[in-house]
Amino acid sequence: MKARLAASVALALGIALAGTGCSMITYQATTERYDASDGVSADVGDLAIRNILVVSDDGESGNLLMTVVNRGGDDVELSVQYADGGTTEIVPIEGGSTVVFGTGDVETEEQIEPYLLSGIDTDPGSLMPIYLQYGGEPGVQVQAPVLDGGLPEYAEYVP
Structure with a gap:
């Protein structure tokens, strides 16, 4: 009787370990940060800059799309440099705010x-x-990435 009880406990422990133990040694993809959209992301100090991309049909002028979240309390001036470092734009970002560039689809934040x-x-x-x-x-x-208006979701953002 004791042998049967010990075998049952060992079997239950083996099933529990086999069903959940692999998560102790298996790579967990959900712990990795990734860009879930077409753009790329970056962090600069207190700024979280998300989904950065440019929409252009001619390759000469483009509409910069990105969202900037200022997680700090201080106002900052974000420098956006492009064209091989030849052109710099200065963008004011208020402390504690979210600014959406290039699109007006978010009603609660500055656009x-x-x-x-x-x-x-x-x-x-x-x-x-x-x-x-x-x-x-x-x-x-x-x-x-520089995208054109070929995809319907970006067609309205072509300059």
């Missing part, structure tokens, strides 16, 4: 539409280097 970049010299379908930085924070360069 800037469109945010035109001229002289980008980047063909649709390629990547465009954009350098983002503010104050004394170390900047970051991203390779932002």
